[in-house]
Amino acid sequence: MSWYCMTRRLGSCEGSRRACNSQFFSGHIYYAGMLFASRSFCCLGVRTYQLRTDLLSRSIRLAASATMAFRPKNTRRIEGLDSNVWVEFTKVAADPSIVNLGQGLPDISPPAYVKEELAKAAAVDRLNQYTRGFGHPSLVKALSQVYERVCGRKIDPLTDILVTVGAYGSLFSTIQALIEEGDEVIIIEPFYDCYEPMVRMAGAKPVFIPLRYKNDGNSASSADWVLDPAELANKFNSKTKAIILNTPHNPLGKVFTREELQVIADLCIKHDTLCISDEVYEWLVYKGNKHIKIATLPGMWERTITIGSAGKTYSVTGWKLGWSIGPQNLIKHLQVVHQNTLYTCPTPLQEALAQAFWIDYKRMDDPDCYFYSLSRELESKRDRMAQLLQEAGLKPVIPDGGYFMIVDVSTLNVGLSGKDDKQPYDYKFVKWMITSKKLSAIPLSAFCGPETKRQFEKYIRFCFIKSRV
């Protein structure tokens, strides 16, 4: 006969403790993890249930007759966060006959040596098992070397770096570590769509500020889209915990200048605000432009988390490896989140990435370094796409960085009224373009807060890291 005790509160079942303990040591243990989540237990003091196995059949009969309709209720934190533009549009564009220039994934091959390093890593037995949680040692070492060179400061691989599941995971770890209810987070529009739901999931309030088109000229460049410094200053207050910066910018391709970054830095310092700097496209910067890390501006290192991505650096989005770099007193909190969410990232991929970084670190003075050669390859694709779009009568906004281009489609005057008027124009346009032109893109209003959707609904976003371009 085996006794099974269940208590409703922390505490032991006094009456049967002796019986329980003796069984524990002399019997066998089946190690299984089971967790029970309850909403409906009410507290009436300690109640213990002791059911002997000979009473089980009676209990089971009772249970069978008392089957309640189960109403699984999700938590408040994910309320309203279920929809997602990608889920909608990748489904629509999954048809192979459609040219997919929507989602940002390269269809060019990663460099051969990157694939070779992965094959080498996977052949080593221990590299198929767990590695260090906060980042595989050889990878964090390589990252610290590359970024020490770029930032011009010492970066401790163990305390100043966290490796995550993509830059997405870094954004999540940063926001979960440092943002909570009562906080406000400034998000620049248009924005990579996950920023808003992640801020909301952390219980905080997103505060939007749009980039505004400053020119009336014909040849639009991403540099024409700017923040109004006075408008930006107004968004900061005592509740502002952080601002999310994305440079080079998705979807516009804007590369923030030193002066623009200084405006943001000044406000961060004045209001003691953190800066979450999403720099996944850091290497994809075109002629005449320079990527500047806001963390290198005076007073910014101690308040900035800089996020990078292997997927964008090496054209391996499916490897899902990213990293956060910053001061120990901030990174340590991201590490706590990481150890309580997925603990460690895949080993062979991290090892391969480390080796790839060493190869390119050694040639950072050489134009053949992949960080520069990819950028050159993409610049010609950018120019080709811009030309094609202009010939078709459209107005592209030429990006200074990244691998996306936004296009003003209003010039085509495609009449789409009457077709589901609740949807913004660009959503309707993309759906029409998919069915009638077999070409897909992403509507720009997906990257905007509720107030500015109308402002951006005449634009759609194309990705040009494609072999066809």
Add this chain to the structure above:
Amino acid sequence: MSRPVQARRLEGIDKNIWVEFVKLAATYSTVNLGQGFPDFPPPGFLKEAFLRALSEENHMLHQYTRAFGHPPLVKILAQFFGKLLGRELDPMTNVMVTVGAYQALFCCFQAFIGEGDEVIIIEPFFDCYEPMVKMAGGTTVFVPLRPVFSRGELELIAELCVKHDVLCFSDEVYEWLVYDGKEHIRIATLQGMWDRTVVIGSAGKTFSATGWKVGWTMGPNRLLQHLRTVHQNSAYHCATLAQEAVAQGFQRELMLYGKPDSYFVQLPEELQKKRDWLVQSLDAVGMKPIIPEGTYFLVADISKFRSSVPDVPDSDEPYDSRFAKWMVKNKGLAAIPLSAFYSEAHKNNYNHFIRFCFAKEEATLKAANDILQKWKQEKTSP
């Protein structure tokens, strides 16, 4: 900053035994039976599948795949586990792939646990359950484990879940590692349970590839939909290549299910031998092992070795933790103190047990035996 920079949800969850014990093992151990991972490789067919995937001319396997799970993987998981769960599973709505079973657990807590919720955790427990509940704002309720999770006991749990309208998160990562002809019973197959259970599995444990970090959740759509919401707002995609290889691994296992060539037959056979070997080894030196019916861990009573590690009165640290640290530093043998798997309130109830992982090559187990034999001799010689 005048107020703490970090969010309150991190309160009380910053400590982690692995950070400490993995570092100790890396620094001092010559024989590591501590952290749970095999020191033998994943099976050849799985490594080959990975190599094939990464060198495919198509190369699109190096790019994003479907966020909720690579289609070939969710399809085969639905097929394979549909049979075992006795129902038709839709790969798109009843299965979600995660970054290891660890992230599956995280999604469950974030999706369903909030302030005011209680979560019952059976002790001893895989240590991440407690901080994950805390991070979600929930309250933990601990119940001590009793011997043998027989069908009778699972039915009792099921009855209580149904009666009180409770969810069940069933961590079954060691589902194939069951010995002595015992049967792993899936609680989701019991009456009234499918609708309220999330089943969690792991490629790392199934295919001896812990470093691949591929896990999955299975359950009814009305529960999985909320896991998908958490997943799409946290990690979003899981790495493609390993998913492709794991899918091929499952294809093979589906064909060989129940046959002697099946990895799911061979692995437990191999591990049972290793278990018996380690049990014998520990018995011989006076550490009293508790024979496990499943997983690749066993727990041993170290009372007879107490003399090697002096008691420190009024110490905050449980005895077994100090013992394990002393052992790795002085004997080079790494193991994990059992108190690490207990709640704060109960840590000192079971403080003379340590946990060994026996998913190790013969040479490793022999080396462990040598250390133990030598230690025993040192104790008994004048």
